[in-house]
Amino acid sequence: MNHFLTIEGLPADDLNGLLDDADEFVEVLHRPIPKVPALRGKTVATMFFEPSTRTKMSFEKAAKALSADTMSFSPGTSSLSKGESLKDTVLTIKAMGTDAMVVRHKATGAPWRIAEWIEQPVLNAGDGAHQHPTQALLDSLTIRQHFGTLEGLKIGIIGDIRHSRVARSDIQAFSTLGAEVTMVAPRTLLPVDAAVFDATASEDLDEVLEDFDVVYVLRVQAERGGASVFPSLSEYTDRYGITKERFARLKPEAVVLHPGPMNRGVEIEGAVADDPRALILDQVFNGVAVRMAVLFRLLGGESNE
């Protein structure tokens, strides 16, 4: 593995291998001194061309827990605003000396372009509505921790799948790991060609809700201009929100996940988010562990020399 760009095409063995490593990093993170020297002397650059405080912090925490140094790039204060091209920015940061680049970009495929320009490993921290592979790992890890396996689980992904990189990566990871995935959304928020995913599609949440072992609630991206894809937030909540009433109808052992940040009262009711069966903070914690696993996989070992 030279880069970590996508879940697409990763076999179950590879996914499970990364999750196994992540389990060990969960143990590390529970130690009194949650830090190991594995990547001492390495430098990880976090380059978030699209702002995301939490994912960036999670990657930085992961790098630091492996004793790597971090440098970070944020477009707001950078030469990008002076018109520097992405390629020049990347080559400039490479010249400073970095062993890996963690890239978040709102343009699809940006991490792939960067991987063409530099020889160091590139980690995709989210590109467009395309892929967010470490999110899929942390979600898979959270579900695996809870149920022991994803094999045979019924997972409903609810919300704006069309514009969600989380959904794309999750659907691919969950189905590869043996889960049965259902996409639930109004037609305007489902992929135009839903058949490209190993998942079924439904527009009626109430019809399929009670089948699910895992309810994965996507964030309503109001910044996408909700008005053109559904009539109003309240109508969305009526049809697709995980309310207390819908939560009560779930199987008693079913759990709820959300990638954050949540719109309480829109896609998820506050009381559901705070229920012990909502694993949202576990997801956040596991995010650090899976990112350690990926960084260690890319940087810990001779093949990167």
Next chain:
Amino acid sequence: MSDLILAGGTVLTPKGLEETDVRIRDGLIAEIGPGLEGDETIDCGGAWVGPGLVDLHVHFREPGQEWKEDIESGSRTAAVGGFTAVFAMPNTDPATDSGHVARYVSARGTEVGLVEVLPVGAITRGRAGKELAHLDELWAAGVRVFSDDGDVVADAGLLRQAMDYLAARGGVISQHAVDVGLSSGGYMHEGSVSSLLGMSGIASAADDVILARDIRLVEMTGARYHVQHLSTATGVDLIAGAKAKGLPVTAEVTPHHLAFDHTAAQTTDPAYKMMPPLRSEDDRAALRYGLEIGTIDIVGTDHAPHAAHEKEVPWEHAPNGVLGLEWAAAVVNTFTDLDQSAFYDRLSVAPARIGQLDGQGMLLAEGGRANLTVFDPSIEWTPSTTVSKSQNSPYFGLPLQGKVVATIYQGTVTARDGIAVS
């Protein structure tokens, strides 16, 4: 007096195909017959000899964006690709919306002298889609094809005015048929690949609804109408329907829509980004078939140079367009079943006719102008370089069948075996 002999090729004449020689003297075809000798001979054994290729759709970027291409580099690229005439689209800076810009473009083409450069005039002033361009001035400067290419003439009322104004004279409206509402915010064909990538797509209907609308306007106005870069199977059907009604409608397909479908875009490599986007495998098959049976009249390259730094960006940020002139003939030969006559028809005779161009696109006859292209359909090669100023080719690394061996413009060799002769 210097005689150039094209020896032993299969020559496309009004009487059909003949394996014979051609003598070129004083810019004219002096003699066609066996056993000719002259000062210089090009061995055309096994190759096709036909009229010089004509491209109804190129972007030479001059004036205004000469870092991408200019009339000189564009002419050189055209010559290497076998072209003796090209129609330069008006999306320059300033746009070709007035007589003096049109005259500049053709004069500059004449000065370079490698290929006839015909300016396409804008339909609307500044290509802004608000009011008519100086159509009379453009006409007087020799413009016969009018287009806002790069942008659709979205306002049907305004388009109707242009059609009414040009119909009687026989000016051609060349439409970049893409609906703004259906395409805005989209970056590639809407389908399985865009769904997988999470990229906003451009539905095929974006092209079809404008084409259907425009055909109705042609029916009303009687204007000559040419649809650029047809990309959908439905579009092929619409054209077939319009032609069945006898409407003065013609259609064009690009080499890249024959060579690729949207799966090429899955890499998000901007070398495959253009408008209209690469569409489905079914669309591509319909386009090939449409070209073969003549529903689609011509191949137009939509040669659209962009500098390396402009394409070395993520897909969404990259400009639309790819190079095409150098490989169009080979791509057509590789991806369609056109025989020699049909090949020269789609790449020379028909585009010259649509563009109302004299002395080009003529089957070879003694006394005719010596604008010729020799194409060897048996050469297998893989492009890796270009003579364009830009490098945005989707064909690098793609094995092709057939190659332009020689281009002769006004009796002079302008390119041999991929090298421009200056």
Next chain:
Amino acid sequence: MACVMDTGDMDRAIRRIAHEILEKNRGSDDLVLLGIQTRGVPLAQRLALALEGIEGSAVAAGSLDIGLYRDDLDQRPKMELGATSVPVPIGGKTVVLVDDVLYTGRTIRAALDALADIGRPSRVQLAVLVDRGHRELPIRPDYIGKNVPTSRSERVSVRLVERDGEDGVVIESREAT
């Protein structure tokens, strides 16, 4: 290839080490055995059983993976991470690190680093099945199953029923590297 220990030799060595541990620490109270991944882990389990057999009370045994503490990560092929499982808090305890072969001492150095991140034992001791010499760091074992003089070009291979289906220690010569 020479066999230097068979299954009987190994059993006897482990029983003797158990006695030595008890003698040195005056019993098994406050003892925690941590086997170093991978073959130290079953050895620690065996040692724990031997100690329980003698003393009659269970001794905590766990595992320690030192992959993240190696000083030669860049020179080695990538390895799967093994489990680190510390059964009880080690603060104030006597930790006995258990490994199969003691060689350069770098693994033990890494294990001591790992241990320091996990807790603060009052004492750390080292038990190895085979000491083959060639130390590169000032590390000395407290309990040794067998001293096996070797040359650097030889490879000492410990095989355990739990992992390899059979017990035994063999020395193989390999091409000088």
